[in-house]
Amino acid sequence: MKKVTITTLREMKRKGEKIAVLTAYDALFASLEDQAGIDVILVGDSAAMVVAGHPTTLSATMEQMLFHVQAASRGVQRALLVADMPFLSFQVTPEEALRNAGRFLAEAGAEAVKVEGGQHMAPTVRRLVEAGIPVMGHLGLTPQSIHQFGGWGVRGRDRREAEKLIAGAQALQEAGAFSLVLEKIPAPLAAEISASLEIPTIGIGSGPDCDGQVLVNYDMLGLYEQMTLKFVRKYRNLSLEVRSAVEEYIRDIKNGSFPSADESYDLEG
Ligand code: KIV
Numbered sequence: 001m002k003k004v005t006i007t008t009l010r011e012m013k014r015k016g017e018k019i020a021v022l023t024a025y026d027a028l029f030a031s032l033e034d035q036a037g038i039d040v041i042l043v044g045d046s047a048a049m050v051v052a053g054h055p056t057t058l059s060a061t062m063e064q065m066l067f068h069v070q071a072a073s074r075g076v077q078r079a080l081l082v083a084d085m086p087f088l089s090f091q092v093t094p095e096e097a098l099r100n101a102g103r104f105l106a107e108a109g110a111e112a113v114k115v116e117g118g119q120h121m122a123p124t125v126r127r128l129v130e131a132g133i134p135v136m137g138h139l140g141l142t143p144q145s146i147h148q149f150g151g152w153g154v155r156g157r158d159r160r161e162a163e164k165l166i167a168g169a170q171a172l173q174e175a176g177a178f179s180l181v182l183e184k185i186p187a188p189l190a191a192e193i194s195a196s197l198e199i200p201t202i203g204i205g206s207g208p209d210c211d212g213q214v215l216v217n218y219d220m221l222g223l224y225e226q227m228t229l230k231f232v233r234k235y236r237n238l239s240l241e242v243r244s245a246v247e248e249y250i251r252d253i254k255n256g257s258f259p260s261a262d263e264s265y266d267l268e269g
Contacts, residue, residue, distance in 0.1 A: 004039050004080040006112065006134045006178040012039070012211070013200040019212025021202050022220070024075070025051050025068045029217055031075030038079050040202075042114065042136075042214060043069045045084040045144075049226070050218045057143045060086035062100055066108050073109030082136055083110035087144045090115050094127035101133050114181065116142035118168025122175040129176030137172035139165050140206065141184035154205075156185040169193045169201075181214060182206040184231070205231030 002008075012019050021040040024030035025047045033041055045060040047068050052059070069083045083104035090097035097115070104110040112134035115121055125135045140155045149155070156162045166189075169180055179200045182190045187207020194201040194210050203210030215232060218224040222237040252258035 001078050003078055006080065009039070009080070009179055009200050009212075010198070013198075019200055019202060021212055021214035022217045023214070024072050024217055026071045027073075027075035029075070030072040030079075030081075033217065034076045034079050039212070040082060040214075041072060041076055041079045042082045043072045043084060043110070044114075044216065045086045046216050048086075050216060050224045056146050058087045058146070060084075062086060062089050062103065065089075066103060069104055069108035069110050076109075080112065081110050082112045082114050083108065084114045085116075090121075090124060091117075094124045097124045098127055098131055098133075101128050101135075102131070105133060112136055112178065114138055116144050118164060119171040122171040125172055125175040125177050135175075135177045136179045136181060136202075137169075137177040138181040138183065139168050139172075139185075140182050143183075152184075154184050154186065156189050162186075162189050165189065166193060166196070169197060173197050173199050182210055205229065 009019055019039050021042055022033050022038050023044040023046060024033055024041045025043060030041050043065065045057040045065060047064065048054045048057045048060040051068070052064070065083060065086050069081070073081055085097070085101060089100040101113045104113055113128065114136040115125065116138040118139055121137070125137065128135050141149065141152065146152065156165045165185060172180060177199060179202060180197070181202045181204060182193060184205040187209065190201065190203055190206035191209035200211035202212040202214050204214045216224065219229065219232045220235050222234040223239050223242070225239055249258070
């Protein structure tokens with residue numbers, strides 16, 4: 001088993017080997033994904049939506065994210081573990097960003113952090129990188145700006161915004177980011193950005209020409225039903241499985257077939 005590092009990812013891009021990324025929020029799923037051979041586990045602030053049931057990611061806090069990263073880190077051996085920095089943990093000042101990012105590495109076992117935002121985030125990214133903290137950028141439909149965007153639509157369709165995304169990608173690479181998530185931007189724009197960078201891009205809803213892909217684990221497993229997204233490929237329909245297992249369990253209790261004698265203890269032996 002060879003541990004995945006940020007150097008591995010850069011090497012994968014150089015060789016044209018695609019990078020597979022999934023989110024995880026706890027030790028159990030992180031361990032299953034790690035055993036399956038995922039390259040990067042992102043503890044996303046999507047936890048606020050898929051775990052905590054909020055409508056956006058904005059309510060995720062440092063303490064909640066530290067809990068999820070600590071849990072996930074106990075399940076990971078091979079994958080690179082990236083902690084998503086929650087809203088307001090990195091936007092106020094680079095110094096505050098550094099303190100908060102440092103907590104993910106020092107207290108929670110993360111090996112890198114992810115921050116949303118383009119060119120304006122470059123000084124913050126540089127500050128973290130200079131302190132020895134690997135940073136993954138995130139451009140396009142950055143969910144922490146959902147109210148600024150006014151919805152979950154595709155970003156970068158007009159040339160002005162596309163140019164801004166291209167400039168943002170260059171600025172984050174120059175500031176020392178080791179990788180960039182490109183979320184929900186047109187496939188040709190994602191291809192153009194990916195080809196222009198030395199660091200790998202990780203796409204989500206941004207077409208096939210990114211250097212890797214990321215999905216929310218509960219989406220691709222068919223567990224999260226609150227949103228239907230065109231770019232999510234559902235590999236299983238686990239919500240159906242869970243509901244039918246629970247229905248069977250309830251039925252067995254009600255009709256007295258659970259627990260059986262084999263599932264009970266005698267006074268001895
Ligand atoms: O929070 C998250 O899960 C993310 C990924 C979907 C990129 O940011």
